Amino acid sequence: MEYEEQKQLMIDQLMKKGKTKSKFYFSDLAKILDMKPREAKKVVNKLVEEGILEFWSSGSTSMYGLKGQGKQTAAEHEE
Amino acid sequence: MAKHKTPLLDQLESGPWPSFVSDMKQEAEARAKNVNNVEYQIPVDVVEDLLGVLELSFDDGTTHWKHGGIVGVFGYGGGVIGRYCDQPEKFPGVAHFHTIRVAQPSGKFYKTEFLRQLCDLWDFRGSGLTNMHGSTGDIIWLGTTTPQIEEIFYELTHNLNQDLGGSGSNLRTPADCIGQARCEYACYDTQDLCYQLTLDYQDELHRPAFPYKFKFKFDGCPNGCVASIARADMSFIGTWKDEIRIDQDAVGGYVSGDLKPNAGAHSGRDWGAFNIEKEVINLCPTECMRYENGKLEINNRECTRCMHCINVMPRALRPGVQTGCSILVGAKAPILDGAQMGSLLVPFVEVNKESGYEEVKAVIEAIWDYWMEEGKNRERLGELMKRRGFQSLLEAVGIDPIPQHVSEPRHNPYIFWKEDEVEGGWERDVTEYRKHHQR
Amino acid sequence: MAFISSGYDPSKPMENRITDIGPRKYDEFYPPVIANNKGKWLYHEILQPGVLVHVSETGDEVYTVRAGGARLMSVTLIREICEIADKHCDGYVRWTTRNNIEFMVDSKDKVQPLIDDLESRKFDAGSFKFPVGGTGAGITNIVHTQGWIHCHTPATDASGPVKATMDVLFDDFKNMRMPANVRVSLACCLNMCGAVHCSDIAILGYHRKPPMIDHEYLDKMCEIPLAIASCPTAAIKPKKVEFNGQTLNSVEVNNSRCMFCGNCYTMCPCLPLSDKEGDGIVLMVGGKVSNRISEPKFSKVAVAFLPNDAPRWPQTTDKIKKIVEVYAADARKYERVGEWAERIGWERFFEKCELEFTHHLIDDFRDPAYYTWRQSTQFKF
Numbered sequence: 022m023e024y025e026e027q028k029q030l031m032i033d034q035l036m037k038k039g040k041t042k043s044k045f046y047f048s049d050l051a052k053i054l055d056m057k058p059r060e061a062k063k064v065v066n067k068l069v070e071e072g073i074l075e076f077w078s079s080g081s082t083s084m085y086g087l088k089g090q091g092k093q094t095a096a097e098h099e100e
Numbered sequence: 101m102a103k104h105k106t107p108l109l110d111q112l113e114s115g116p117w118p119s120f121v122s123d124m125k126q127e128a129e130a131r132a133k134n135v136n137n138v139e140y141q142i143p144v145d146v147v148e149d150l151l152g153v154l155e156l157s158f159d160d161g162t163t164h165w166k167h168g169g170i171v172g173v174f175g176y177g178g179g180v181i182g183r184y185c186d187q188p189e190k191f192p193g194v195a196h197f198h199t200i201r202v203a204q205p206s207g208k209f210y211k212t213e214f215l216r217q218l219c220d221l222w223d224f225r226g227s228g229l230t231n232m233h234g235s236t237g238d239i240i241w242l243g244t245t246t247p248q249i250e251e252i253f254y255e256l257t258h259n260l261n262q263d264l265g266g267s268g269s270n271l272r273t274p275a276d277c278i279g280q281a282r283c284e285y286a287c288y289d290t291q292d293l294c295y296q297l298t299l300d301y302q303d304e305l306h307r308p309a310f311p312y313k314f315k316f317k318f319d320g321c322p323n324g325c326v327a328s329i330a331r332a333d334m335s336f337i338g339t340w341k342d343e344i345r346i347d348q349d350a351v352g353g354y355v356s357g358d359l360k361p362n363a364g365a366h367s368g369r370d371w372g373a374f375n376i377e378k379e380v381i382n383l384c385p386t387e388c389m390r391y392e393n394g395k396l397e398i399n400n401r402e403c404t405r406c407m408h409c410i411n412v413m414p415r416a417l418r419p420g421v422q423t424g425c426s427i428l429v430g431a432k433a434p435i436l437d438g439a440q441m442g443s444l445l446v447p448f449v450e451v452n453k454e455s456g457y458e459e460v461k462a463v464i465e466a467i468w469d470y471w472m473e474e475g476k477n478r479e480r481l482g483e484l485m486k487r488r489g490f491q492s493l494l495e496a497v498g499i500d501p502i503p504q505h506v507s508e509p510r511h512n513p514y515i516f517w518k519e520d521e522v523e524g525g526w527e528r529d530v531t532e533y534r535k536h537h538q539r
Numbered sequence: 540m541a542f543i544s545s546g547y548d549p550s551k552p553m554e555n556r557i558t559d560i561g562p563r564k565y566d567e568f569y570p571p572v573i574a575n576n577k578g579k580w581l582y583h584e585i586l587q588p589g590v591l592v593h594v595s596e597t598g599d600e601v602y603t604v605r606a607g608g609a610r611l612m613s614v615t616l617i618r619e620i621c622e623i624a625d626k627h628c629d630g631y632v633r634w635t636t637r638n639n640i641e642f643m644v645d646s647k648d649k650v651q652p653l654i655d656d657l658e659s660r661k662f663d664a665g666s667f668k669f670p671v672g673g674t675g676a677g678i679t680n681i682v683h684t685q686g687w688i689h690c691h692t693p694a695t696d697a698s699g700p701v702k703a704t705m706d707v708l709f710d711d712f713k714n715m716r717m718p719a720n721v722r723v724s725l726a727c728c729l730n731m732c733g734a735v736h737c738s739d740i741a742i743l744g745y746h747r748k749p750p751m752i753d754h755e756y757l758d759k760m761c762e763i764p765l766a767i768a769s770c771p772t773a774a775i776k777p778k779k780v781e782f783n784g785q786t787l788n789s790v791e792v793n794n795s796r797c798m799f800c801g802n803c804y805t806m807c808p809c810l811p812l813s814d815k816e817g818d819g820i821v822l823m824v825g826g827k828v829s830n831r832i833s834e835p836k837f838s839k840v841a842v843a844f845l846p847n848d849a850p851r852w853p854q855t856t857d858k859i860k861k862i863v864e865v866y867a868a869d870a871r872k873y874e875r876v877g878e879w880a881e882r883i884g885w886e887r888f889f890e891k892c893e894l895e896f897t898h899h900l901i902d903d904f905r906d907p908a909y910y911t912w913r914q915s916t917q918f919k920f
């Protein structure tokens with residue numbers, strides 16, 4: 022699968038799931054891409070760099086979400 | 101004049117131990133005076149408000165911080181912890197008060213020139229309050245606002261040649277003991293291994309793709325001054341394979357009382373004259389030593405390298421020269437299924453600078469592959485090992501089982517034999533069986 | 540307070556971006572005597588509390604003066620440390636794993652002026668800035684977490700109880716009369732950012748009340764699946780609740796399954812759990828990480844709960860002082876707290892330390908619990 026296809030797949034899947042939650046573990050993303058973690062990481066890194074995905078951290082755990090999604094976003098972006 | 105009254109905190113200014121309250125107050129005053137005309141980028145009274153909110157917690161017995169999911173700088177998944185005050189109107193200076201983790205140099209050695217640069221930057225763009233250091237080892241900067249985070253990162257990387265540390269489901273900033281820099285017990289160069297692995301695994305440190313946090317810690321010897329065996333997913337503990345080096349004259353010096361036992365560590369009390377039988381020979385956990393006719397003998401084959409005799413007589417005894425490290429895996433704090441100590445995986449591996457630590461990295465990467473594929477979300481390596489069994493780890497890493505891996509063999513015979521381990525396999529002909537066994 | 544740019548352009552975050560450079564290299568910061576003798580050290584000696592000499596095979600010596608400090612430290616104080624390091628140590632200084640500050644000099648005549656300087660510096664209100672000590676068979680600095688100063692789930696403060704405890708143990712920071720070293724640690728909740736579970740004495744913050752549920756705002760502010768997933772004991776379930784005549788999406792908490800970790804509050808600000816009466820301290824004892832003589836050990840719970848009696852936590856420091864004094868008087872040379880307790884038996888430990896034994900101290904959490912019950916007729920009356 023080409024990167025552009027992977028990107029679209031990721032956006033579609035996360036939008037679909039986004040009705041109930043906006044943050045996902047890395048393993049969820051690897052499953053969407055149907056790739057081994059180390060390979061999936063390269064794609065995910067690129068999606069972050071392009072500003073499609075963004076990180077969320079509990080301090081101890083990290084999660085990913087589509088940029089700007091989620092109920093706490095407004096409060097945390099301090100606008 | 102203090103902005104908030106702090107009668108409870110004020111009571112922590114007395115007593116001999118350095119008072120963090122006094123230090124915070126001096127910082128609050130320094131910011132207010134601002135003799136160097138710093139253009140503070142966050143509120144000048146940030147420390148006043150922090151004292152205020154802490155006083156409130158001392159009074160009402162509860163915290164006034166909320167977590168925020170902000171992670172820091174663009175492209176990094178860790179290094180910043182989001183914090184918001186739940187009383188922002190009362191304490192506007194700390195309404196947004198995020199933590200930054202700055203990767204510490206191995207061994208925590210500093211030059212004052214560098215420390216001052218760090219201070220100047222943090223004074224200018226943050227609260228001026230730090231932790232030297234956090235539990236994991238990072239330099240912690242307590243409290244700044246969101247717009248400052250990228251600015252701080254830019255200045256750190258461009259002007260100070262310095263990066264952030266880890267947080268979240270990352271490799272956390274590795275930490276080491278003082279090692280060979282100033283310790284005669286160190287069996288390998290903890291600082292160099294710590295530094296090299298930190299550099300080699302920057303991607304793992306900044307871009308989270310692990311199930312959960314992962315910690316490396318480097319202890320130069322089994323005394324374990326950075327507590328790696330208790331708190332690192334992978335602990336690298338210095339050890340040796342050959343014989344403890346003995347200087348018999350110095351042993352005599354301890355016996356005669358000319359040398360201070362324990363390097364003077366017990367000199368606060370009169371424990372009586374040094375008794376080598378009682379204090380060394382009889383306390384050896386493997387009883388592999390004897391002292392006869394003024395000569396110390398060690399049956400090194402039976403020694404488990406606990407360090408006691410070396411700690412007691414450092415001028416007479418030294419670790420061997422064939423040194424390397426043991427690798428233990430899976431230590432963690434109690435949550436969730438109880439605390440775990442590191443379990444021995446690799447009894448001995450050379451710590452070879454010339455090879456770029458290839459031998460060590462092979463083990464690390466095999467473990468990561470195993471954990472990234474098998475680990476559940478928020479499952480530490482130690483928990484995965486418990487769930488899947490130590491055999492599963494050995495298989496994944498390609499290490500053969502040896503008695504050193506256990507403190508004792510299993511207590512039950514419920515061995516899950518695999519088909520290929522049993523002669524003839526599991527496919528059998530029941531008709532053939534019935535020729536000799538009636539129904 | 541005009542915003543001053545560092546040069547970073549938010550519209551082009553990747554422009555001139557420098558990443559993945561790691562920390563500065565350790566050897567940039569080695570004092571010459573360290574750089575010249577690394578790996579060549581022969582032996583060391585603790586000359587007096589807080590003062591060590593290391594002797595190299597080259598004949599060089601390095602003298603280290605160790606000073607205690609609060610890990611919460613202002614830039615003003617760090618600059619003062621720099622001034623001291625410039626004056627005495629050619630501009631080099633280091634920190635230890637346990638938040639102590641080490642000043643190193645390369646000859647003996649430089650030691651006393653350094654000590655005098657350190658000991659003479661006090662805060663206006665009277666506490667020492669740099670008390671010298673923390674070596675050998677004594678009580679060194681406490682490693683700890685953030686507490687009320689910066690954490691969102693602490694069940695106690697960190698800097699406050701640490702200051703109170705170190706004031707009580709101060710004489711033993713400056714002495715070496717203990718049977719072995721005594722390591723004290725504090726973590727302000729059971730998540731243990733500072734892993735205290737292998738300390739001779741561990742001060743652990745603990746909540747005792749499950750989270751409150753702010754039904755009115757929960758679905759507006761939190762993502763319910765994340766709150767549910769955050770719970771390590773699966774005690775949180777989705778629930779529809781009636782609130783002011785409306786049916787709202789919210790959660791319910793099975794209180795009897797709650798282990799008071801606060802992970803749900805991390806994910807959802809509508810599940811706060813801190814509470815003045817509920818929160819306090821658990822005291823644990825007898826852990827160690829060293830492999831010396833006996834294997835490393837976990838700390839065990841000795842006191843199930845002590846209240847947060849701020850600002851000085853006298854009930855906690857009294858118990859710690861008592862344990863330390865009984866240990867100092869009763870243990871054999873080289874015995875750590877845990878080794879001593881195991882030798883005399885835990886029943887004796889509670890008796891000698893005058894600690895009450897309650898049902899809270901018997902493990903009932905999952906598998907390891909069984910292995911802590913007594914499967915023997917060997918016990919002491």
